[in-house]
Amino acid sequence: MNRNRNRSRPLxxxxxxxxxxxxxxxxxxxxxxxxxxxxSSAEPxxxxxxxxxxxxxxxxxxxxxxxxxxVTKQEAEKLAGTALNPxxxxxxxxxxxxxxxxxxxxxxxxxxDGAKKYLDIERGLGHTLRPLAGVGDExxxxxxxxxxxxxxxxxxxxxxxxxxxxxxxxPLEELARKVATRI
Numbered sequence: 001m002n003r004n005r006n007r008s009r010p011l012x013x014x015x016x017x018x019x020x021x022x023x024x025x026x027x028x029x030x031x032x033x034x035x036x037x038x039x040s041s042a043e044p045x046x047x048x049x050x051x052x053x054x055x056x057x058x059x060x061x062x063x064x065x066x067x068x069x070x071v072t073k074q075e076a077e078k079l080a081g082t083a084l085n086p087x088x089x090x091x092x093x094x095x096x097x098x099x100x101x102x103x104x105x106x107x108x109x110x111x112x113d114g115a116k117k118y119l120d121i122e123r124g125l126g127h128t129l130r131p132l133a134g135v136g137d138e139x140x141x142x143x144x145x146x147x148x149x150x151x152x153x154x155x156x157x158x159x160x161x162x163x164x165x166x167x168x169x170x171p172l173e174e175l176a177r178k179v180a181t182r183i
Contacts, residue, residue, distance in 0.1 A: 067111045068094035070155060070179050079159055079171050080105035106160040111183075115154035119147040132173060136180035144168065146176040150183045 068087040076096040077084050082105045084096040092112045098105035110118055122129065122142060132139035132146065139148040143165035145158040157175060159168055 065111060065153070065183055066094075067092060067109045070094070070111070070182050071096075071107065071109050071157065071175065075175060075178070076107040079157075079168075079175055080107055080161060081163075104160065104162045106158075108156075108158040108160075110154075110156045110158075112154060115147065115156040116149075118145070118156050118158075119154065122147075132176060135173075135176050136183070139176055139180070141169070141173055141176070144172075146172045148176050148180050148183075150180055153183050155179055155183055 066089070068089045071079075071094070073084060073087060073096060076087075080096070080098065082098055082103050084098055084105060084107065086096075088095045088097070092110060092114050094109040096107040119129075119140065122145070127142050129140040129142050129147075132141050132148070136148040136150040139146065141147075144160065145156055147154065147156045149155075157172065157179065159172060161168065
């Protein structure tokens with residue numbers, strides 16, 4: 001029996017969408033409860049790392065960037081308009097979530113291939129992307145996210161709030177300008 005037969009099969013083009021969906025829903029435990037409600041009796045308590053312990057994403061020139069160092073907690077809170085929980089780094093991402101008592105708010109930072117894939121998906125869905133002049137080597141904004149590239153490193157910052165997206169435009173663009181100087 002050849003056990004390696006399935007390894008050469010290409011991945012479905014839906015795999016990146018599934019990854020983004022999982023990231024977007026990471027605040028839920030799959031049973032409709034927020035992960036902030038605490039683990040169920042069968043689940044171990046989640047572990048969190050400080051931003052300094054975040055996984056660094058290497059660049060071709062050898063320099064590495066930890067996603068949680070690109071946006072400070074204070075900057076994320078200013079963007080979200082509310083207090084946020086400490087950063088939760090996972091691989092090439094960093095997420096600041098709002099408290100379970102509300103209001104609804106979340107700031108997500110993606111670095112590397114995931115950020116570029118997120119941009120490609122937004123384009124594929126036909127979302128309106130505005131170019132941002134003078135931000136990195138290339139930058140775009142939409143209602144709830146910004147995408148920027150410096151050299152060959154992509155970063156995206158996504159804001160989740162229950163407000164008029166027009167209110168978020170200037171704060172997102174200002175934060176993108178700051179982040180472009182850090183990558």
